[in-house]
Structure formats: C-alpha cells, structure tokens
Amino acid sequence: xxxxxxxxxRGRFGVVGVLALALLASGCxxxxxxxxxxxxAGGLRIVLPQEPPTLEACQSSLTATGVVIRSxxxxxxxxxxxxxxxxxxxxxxxxxxxxDETWTFTLREGVTFTDGTPFDAAAAAFTIDRAVNSDLxxxxxxxxxxxxxxxxxxVNDTTLAVSTPEPDxxxxxxxxxxxxxxxRTSATEKVRVPIGTGPYRVADWxxxxxxxxxxxxxxxxxxxxxxxxxxxxxxxxxxxxxxxTNGEADIATSLAPEDGAGxxxxxxxxxxxxxxxxxxxxxxxxxxxxxxxxxxxxxRNTLVRSLFENLATPAGELIPEGIVxxxxxxxxxxxxxxxxxxxxDDARADGVPVDxxxxxxxRTAQFPRIEETIEVIQNELEKIGxxxxxxxxxxxxxxxxxxxxxxxxxxxxxxxxxxxxxxxDAAFTLDQYMLAEGYQSSWGTAEFxxxxxxxxxxxxxxxxxxxxKLWPYEQEKVVQYAYIAHMSAILAKSASVSYxxxxxxxxxxxLAEMSPVS
Numbered sequence: 001x002x003x004x005x006x007x008x009x010r011g012r013f014g015v016v017g018v019l020a021l022a023l024l025a026s027g028c029x030x031x032x033x034x035x036x037x038x039x040x041a042g043g044l045r046i047v048l049p050q051e052p053p054t055l056e057a058c059q060s061s062l063t064a065t066g067v068v069i070r071s072x073x074x075x076x077x078x079x080x081x082x083x084x085x086x087x088x089x090x091x092x093x094x095x096x097x098x099x100d101e102t103w104t105f106t107l108r109e110g111v112t113f114t115d116g117t118p119f120d121a122a123a124a125a126f127t128i129d130r131a132v133n134s135d136l137x138x139x140x141x142x143x144x145x146x147x148x149x150x151x152x153x154x155v156n157d158t159t160l161a162v163s164t165p166e167p168d169x170x171x172x173x174x175x176x177x178x179x180x181x182x183x184r185t186s187a188t189e190k191v192r193v194p195i196g197t198g199p200y201r202v203a204d205w206x207x208x209x210x211x212x213x214x215x216x217x218x219x220x221x222x223x224x225x226x227x228x229x230x231x232x233x234x235x236x237x238x239x240x241x242x243x244x245t246n247g248e249a250d251i252a253t254s255l256a257p258e259d260g261a262g263x264x265x266x267x268x269x270x271x272x273x274x275x276x277x278x279x280x281x282x283x284x285x286x287x288x289x290x291x292x293x294x295x296x297x298x299x300r301n302t303l304v305r306s307l308f309e310n311l312a313t314p315a316g317e318l319i320p321e322g323i324v325x326x327x328x329x330x331x332x333x334x335x336x337x338x339x340x341x342x343x344x345d346d347a348r349a350d351g352v353p354v355d356x357x358x359x360x361x362x363r364t365a366q367f368p369r370i371e372e373t374i375e376v377i378q379n380e381l382e383k384i385g386x387x388x389x390x391x392x393x394x395x396x397x398x399x400x401x402x403x404x405x406x407x408x409x410x411x412x413x414x415x416x417x418x419x420x421x422x423x424x425d426a427a428f429t430l431d432q433y434m435l436a437e438g439y440q441s442s443w444g445t446a447e448f449x450x451x452x453x454x455x456x457x458x459x460x461x462x463x464x465x466x467x468x469k470l471w472p473y474e475q476e477k478v479v480q481y482a483y484i485a486h487m488s489a490i491l492a493k494s495a496s497v498s499y500x501x502x503x504x505x506x507x508x509x510x511l512a513e514m515s516p517v518s
Contacts, residue, residue, distance in 0.1 A: 044226040044497070044514060047240045047249040048233045051208065057179040057194040058131040058138030061422065063507050067253070068231065070508040072213065074179035074196030077105055077124065078172050082504035085322060085424045087172055091119060091180055091197065092160075095172050102163040103171045109158055111220045113182040114201040121154040126183045128152050128162065128175070136190055142439070144177045144423070146431070169459035170425055177423065199224045199512050213511075225515035237368075241265075244492035251499070252492040253509070256368030257309045261492035268501040270489040271323065272420040273315050274367065276360075276377070276482040277402075277433075279442045284354045285412040289343040290386070291479040294414065295333040296340035297380045304485055307369045307376070311490070315483040317471040318419055318429050322503060325426025325455075325467030331475065333482070341384040348385070357387045359413040363398040366418055367487065374416065388414075402440055415442075418487065422507045426467045427456045434470075434480065441480070448478050 052064045057074045060066040071079060077092035094106040111119040131138045133149045151163040164171060182195035193202050199221065203214040211231040215224055232249070234240050237259040240252035244264055255261055276294065284290045300314035316332040319325060348354045360381070362374040374390055381388045391413075393401075400407055401415055417440070421429050430452045436444030451473065455466035474480060489506055493499060499514040 043228040043230060044251070044511070045249045046229065046231050046509075047243050047252045048231055049235060049237070049240065049254045051233045052211070054190070055193050055202065055205075056138075056190045057127075057181045057185075057196065058136060058140050058190070060179050061139045061143045061177055061507075063420075066422075066507045067509050068211065069194060069196070069198075070179060071198060071510045071512070072200045072229075073198045073202065074181060074194050075198050076176045076179055077107075078176050080173065080176050080424050080504070082502040083322075085324060087176065091124070097169075098161070099163075100167040101165070102161055104155070105160045105162070105172075107158045107160060108220065111197050112218055113184075113195050113197055114216055114218070115182050115184055115195045117182045117184060117195075119180060119197050120157045121160040122157075123183050124160050124180060125152040125154050126185075126187070127180045128178055130181070130185070130187050131178050134187065136188075138190075140177050144174045144428070167457070169457070169463065170427065173423060173425055200229065203228070222512070224512045226511065229511055241492050244494055247494070250494040250497050251514075253489075253506070255490040255492055257311065257490065258368070259490075259492075261490070264492045264494065265490050266493050266501060267311055267488050267490050268505065269320070269322075269503055270420065270487060270506050271320060271422060271424075271503050272367075272418050272487040272489075272506075273318050273320055274312075274373075274416065274418045274484040274487060275315070275318060276484065277415045277417050277440075277442055278480060278482065279406075279410070279413045279415065280480070281443055282356075282412045284347065284352050284356055284386070285358065285414075287347050287352045288479060289347045290352065290354065291482075293340040293343040293347075293384055293386075294381065295475075295479065295482045296336045296343070297384050298333070298377060298482055298484065299335040299380065300332060300484055301335065303373060303376065307372055308485060308487070311488040312485040315486045316475070317483060318433060318481065319421050319426055320486040323421050323424055323426060323429075324464060325430075325470075327468040327471045329468075331472060333475070337380065337384060344385045354385060355387050356412060357389055359391050359411065360388050360416075361398065361401060361413055362390070362392050362416045364392050364394055366395075366398075366416065370416065373484075404437075404439055404441075406442070414482075420506065422504070426470075430456070430467075430470065434474065444480065445478055448474065 050064050052068050054065055055069050060070050075090050078087045079090045081088055091108050092105040093108050096104055098104045107121055128150055129152060132141050132145050153161040155161055185191055199216055199219045200213040201216050204212040213229040215227045237255050241255050241259040241261040243249040244252045278285050278291050280286050304312045304314055314332045316330040317327055344354050360374060360378050362370050378388045378390050432439045433441050434452060435441055435449050451470060458466050491501055496517050497514055498517050
C-alpha cells in the first residue's frame, strides 16, 4: 500500500502575461522569411512550426490542422469556453437532453456555407454521418467517439436529434469537435480544403510556402478585424521568434524561453501534462515497488525551476486545472531518493531483476529541453540502482510505442508523453490513457476500468466527484504513470496586435479574437 507524505500542488497558475525574458531580440536577418504576403494594413501574419498536413475538417483534432481551421474556416454546433469550460452556442443556439439516449439541438437560422449552400439540420446530419458514421477513418471519430456510431434525425430545418446506443451525458461536448461542412463535400473521400461557415475561407494555399485566408463576406456573425490572414511555417523556434521581433510576422507559436522573443513573448497555460508511462508487463517494471521508486526519485520541483523556468507546475494527475474531473487537492509525489533506493533494494532482495536494462524513451523536440529532462531523470534512476538507457526517437517512431498496437518483445521501457486534453473532460484522458486496453494505455486493472466506466456514466457534480477519486486511486493502487508537470506555452506577439491566448490556443487559435491595437 502506498502511503507517501504527499504535498498539495501549488495554487493557480500565475505566469500568464508578458514575460521579461533575458534574451533580447536578435535583430538579424531571418533567412527565407521576407516573403510573408498580406501583412500590414488589413492583414495578419502568423508563423507556425509546421504546415498543416490537410485542412480536412474531420481531421481537426490534429493540432496542426485544428489551429488553422477550427472556428476560423469551419464551426461546430457548440463550442467550449476555454476559461470556464462551459459550452456556448455556435451553429446551435440551444440543446437539451430529450431522453436518456437523445439530445436535441436547435440550429441557428440564416447561416450559409461559403459555397452558398444553407446550413440546416440536413447539413448538420450530413456532417455528423460523414465524420463519425462513415468509413473515412476521420481523426475526430477515433479521438472523440471511439467505436460508437450516432443515430442522427432531421426533425425539421432547424431541429436535429442525435442519439447514442447508451446514455452519453457529454454528447454536446463531443459534438463540439465536429466541424460542420457543406453537403457538397465528398462523403466518400477526405478533402484537402473544407467549405465551412466560419468568418474566413481559404483564398490561396501554396503548398510548402504559405496559406492565405480571406474574410467571409457572407458570415453570419460579426466581421473579423483582419480581412486577410497569412500563415507561413518555420521549423526553428528561434527563427519564428525573430520573424516577430524583426517585424516580418505578427504572431509566432510554439516557442521556448530561449528562442529570443524578448518582451514580445507571452506565456499562457495550456492543457498539456508531461508524464512517464511505465510499460509494466515485464520485470522490473511489473513490480509495484519499482514503479513507486520511479515516482519517488523524480525531483519535479527542480525540473520545473531549472529546466522549465517556472513555466510549469509539478503534476500529480494527467489533467490540469480547468478540466472537468481535475482534483483540486492534487497530490504530488514527494522527492525522496532514499525511499526510492530502499524500494529498489527490497525488490532486489525478493529476486526482482532490478538490473535489467530499462529504456527511457523520449521524442525529439516534443517540448523545449526534453533532452535535458530525460538526462536528469536517467541520472536519478541510475543513482537508486536501476539500469536505464536513453533512447531519443523522432515523432513517427515514438508514436509506435505510444499508440496501440505496441511493438512486441521490446523489454521494459519508460515512455515520455505529453498529453493535452482539448475536450475539457477527464473522460477523454481516462479512456485513452488509463483503461487497460486504452488507445494509448500500456496496462491497467479490471477494478480500475470499472471505476472509470462508472464515473463516466455520471453527470454534473456526481461526475466531478467520481473523477476526483480516480487520481489518488491510480497513484495508490495502480501506478501506471510518473506524472511530471503541467506545462505552459509561449507565443510571440507583435505590439500592434491585441490578443490574449488561452488554454485552447495551441489547438484552436481563433482569429476573430485578434484585432489591431488602436
């Protein structure tokens, strides 16, 4: 039984705002960045770390796609407020649960897609069928709905009923990930560019060079402040930052403190949490004491202070504050290397092969200073008598270890993950990462699975209370993870642009919330 002297996590994150970083703007020429069209008067210039692989709406849960299209080119029925977590109207003006299995939505009138076709219940039903009930293999289907198909009924032009096989108390939240598209969209093939109802539409996409949006003249809502928005992409964070400090771009995303954005850097809390997932089907990680030892020997406070420059907080669960199911009394494992070494020694005395090589797998560029983080953790694990070898991987290789089916005969390993709960509800984390057969879970227990299923069937305060109990249970009874830190993000913003990023910015950067500083 685990009974560590846990400490509470620290209070509300307090670093949102302009950073006074020590590094100054370089003032250097930024190679190949001079051609960012559409900026200046009436235009906004954004530099991203990578080009969107597609703008297909049903792939919008991919970060690189969603950050461009969600609530910009396409819109959902309802959207989640990043600060409050509440759902608010978008293309639906009202919704209610009309039976245990059915939710009914009242749709906004007078909305058209940018191809001139009307947005109505038939279009909403078409989109849901295409994204969730088809064989397209949409990212949103697997990420949000799993294997569940939806029964969609057009009641009349402005009324849509959506039913699930079992009662689903968060169906409107799940549907907030389904971006509505015109009925002229192919139902049998994915498309590269969507036709949506949003405040912008695609004007030009020069693959490998730039992507240009223009405002939608028939938009049903308020016209956005910028008539044109131009995206380019540069892989190096220092280059992205320099483009803003040199006046070649207005916003640059996914920066590290050392990238040199200077006083134009803005830090904000995102939904990402870093953790080590422990592949526990082989010794010595199949022994509870070894998994506890891994947790005891990670000095989270030092990592946060020295490597994350205090732009993070030590974590005791896989979701941060602001997500439904977050435990406000979060318990963080204490740093206790003596206790960790004793656990390893006890396991060795009982015949556990603690000298077996354990791979510590990290993904290159997953977050700033990941290599240093991995090295610090390896050093601590070695000190308590574990045999740990670092293995850094590129994204595609690392994903084969992160997503089922996992490679076979790998030996024991610790996998660095960074999970962002875009949906705002713990169910999206628990299903994937905690269930024994979860999409990104290495193992679990039948009892824990039952507790998760029971909690997810609840709603309101009962749901929150049940979720809160799962995190300490996982720490004491299961120990699937060594949680490390709730992370933050940094973007660079020109002084000429008014915009306050929020926890959703990394996945959904709403252009209509940006305007010139008057």
